[in-house]
Amino acid sequence: MNLKTLGACLVVLLTFTVTPAYSQDEGQRASTGGAQTLEDILARQKGLAVDEAFRRENLGDPSLAAPISGNLGTLGGISNSDMYRGIRYAETEITVSNNSHAAEILVQDGGMEWLLSRQGGIQAYAAYGSGGIIALLIVFYFMRGKMKIDGGPSGNTIERFKPVERFGHWCLAGSFIMLAITGLLLLFGRNVLIPIFGHEANSVIATFSIWVHNNIAWVFMASLVLIFVMWVAHNIPNKLDLVWLAKGGGIIGNAHPEARKFNAGQKIIFWMTILLGASVSMSGMSLLFPFEFPMFAETFAVINSVIPAMGLETELLPHEEMQLAHMWHAIVATTMIIAIIAHIYIGSVGMEGAFDAMGSGQVDLEWARQHHNLWVEEEEAKASGGGA
Amino acid sequence: MMKTMFVAFAFTIVASFGAYYIMSGMGFSSAETQSSSSVRLN
Numbered sequence: 001m002n003l004k005t006l007g008a009c010l011v012v013l014l015t016f017t018v019t020p021a022y023s024q025d026e027g028q029r030a031s032t033g034g035a036q037t038l039e040d041i042l043a044r045q046k047g048l049a050v051d052e053a054f055r056r057e058n059l060g061d062p063s064l065a066a067p068i069s070g071n072l073g074t075l076g077g078i079s080n081s082d083m084y085r086g087i088r089y090a091e092t093e094i095t096v097s098n099n100s101h102a103a104e105i106l107v108q109d110g111g112m113e114w115l116l117s118r119q120g121g122i123q124a125y126a127a128y129g130s131g132g133i134i135a136l137l138i139v140f141y142f143m144r145g146k147m148k149i150d151g152g153p154s155g156n157t158i159e160r161f162k163p164v165e166r167f168g169h170w171c172l173a174g175s176f177i178m179l180a181i182t183g184l185l186l187l188f189g190r191n192v193l194i195p196i197f198g199h200e201a202n203s204v205i206a207t208f209s210i211w212v213h214n215n216i217a218w219v220f221m222a223s224l225v226l227i228f229v230m231w232v233a234h235n236i237p238n239k240l241d242l243v244w245l246a247k248g249g250g251i252i253g254n255a256h257p258e259a260r261k262f263n264a265g266q267k268i269i270f271w272m273t274i275l276l277g278a279s280v281s282m283s284g285m286s287l288l289f290p291f292e293f294p295m296f297a298e299t300f301a302v303i304n305s306v307i308p309a310m311g312l313e314t315e316l317l318p319h320e321e322m323q324l325a326h327m328w329h330a331i332v333a334t335t336m337i338i339a340i341i342a343h344i345y346i347g348s349v350g351m352e353g354a355f356d357a358m359g360s361g362q363v364d365l366e367w368a369r370q371h372h373n374l375w376v377e378e379e380e381a382k383a384s385g386g387g388a
Numbered sequence: 389m390m391k392t393m394f395v396a397f398a399f400t401i402v403a404s405f406g407a408y409y410i411m412s413g414m415g416f417s418s419a420e421t422q423s424s425s426s427v428r429l430n
Contacts, residue, residue, distance in 0.1 A: 360390065
């Protein structure tokens with residue numbers, strides 16, 4: 001490398017080192033008449049943060065109003081540009097005949113960010129996440145095969161779940177599957193359904209989907225509460241779960257680690273369903289009743305109080321609340337879809353005899369002894385009058 | 389054999405329609421939320 005090249009490299013390096021990501025230099029700002037500078041534009045193109053204060057706060061000054069007979073006199077010291085900046089940054093007092101505060105927001109920049117994340121990242125997560133887990137399970141099935149009952153079924157059965165438990169499970173499962181399908185149809189309507197089926201077909205599909213989604217959600221929420229009440233006592237983590245997890249739950253290999261009514265894997269699914277289900281329900285309620293249940297500003301304030309370094313925005317416009325609710329709803333729901341696909345696999349084709357637990361409620365005694373031996377002992381003790 | 393599962397599915401469908409009519413009755417129908425006094429000129 002010759003000296004000229006080295007010098008050029010040093011100049012470039014120093015330029016990037018000493019040049020700020022964006023400039024708030026008053027001199028430079030003055031040179032543009034208070035408008036954005038070239039550095040602002042370059043910083044924005046690089047995806048860097050740009051302090052918008054120079055235009056958010058540049059809203060005109062009525063005290064500088066020109067005489068009514070002068071140029072721009074009737075604008076009272078506020079030009080059209082000042083007014084539009086005020087509207088854009090929600091700094092102008094808007095009077096509307098609507099009772100809703102949301103109607104006072106005429107322009108909201110964040111909408112584009114939301115739209116792009118919906119069309120990009122969220123759709124990619126949903127597609128690759130659910131597609132990936134299905135592909136992974138197919139590979140796993142061909143590698144591991146169906147988990148059989150060692151020694152075959154005994155022919156004797158034991159009641160695994162009572163009718164009310166199965167009813168609650170299937171209400172939750174049925175509503176969740178419908179919510180997942182209709183949610184995905186709504187998410188992928190524009191990018192997938194319209195190119196394939198056309199606008200008219202997508203309109204019918206979307207109308208059907210939103211109706212089902214909005215109304216079946218109540219069944220999901222009610223059955224989530226029912227499931228929690230019925231099974232929470234059986235899902236308290238204990239030391240046995242660590243042993244179960246250490247042995248991989250017997251999924252890999254042929255071990256049958258001890259378990260009571262629910263093993264550690266089932267407890268993970270239970271708490272994931274309860275916690276994410278509650279979260280997706282809350283964001284769903286926010287979407288179901290637009291602008292009525294803003295929750296992100298308060299949540300961010302709590303997070304900031306615990307982790308000040310997070311510095312999350314706590315003054316959110318009504319539309320930002322809705323956009324965050326939608327994004328959170330889609331992300332949490334997709335996470336649930338991925339986990340539930342794995343749950344469906346292990347409860348059906350992945351394990352011999354597992355579906356009977358929720359199908360008829362009667363499982364083979366040998367299956368129960370291999371997967372929930374301590375629970376079988378408790379049930380047999382109850383049946384013989386020995387108590388739990 | 390799987391009667392409980394089908395009963396739960398049937399209940400889910402019926403309850404969804406029930407939720408729709410209850411919410412509509414309470415003024416939360418889409419027609420109400422999109423054209424009621426809260427969004428009309430007053």
